[in-house]
Amino acid sequence: MRVAIIGSGLSGLTSAALLAKEGHEVIVFEQH
Numbered sequence: 001m002r003v004a005i006i007g008s009g010l011s012g013l014t015s016a017a018l019l020a021k022e023g024h025e026v027i028v029f030e031q032h
Helices: 010-021
Strands: 002-006 025-029
Touching: 002 010, 010 025
Parallel strands: 002 025
Antiparallel strands: none
């Protein structure tokens, strides 16, 4: 499954890491 996460704060990065570990394709978007 492809997953997009908006925001790279603590919860966003944790979610991305856990989802990637489960085999999902993860993209994290962050505004600078």
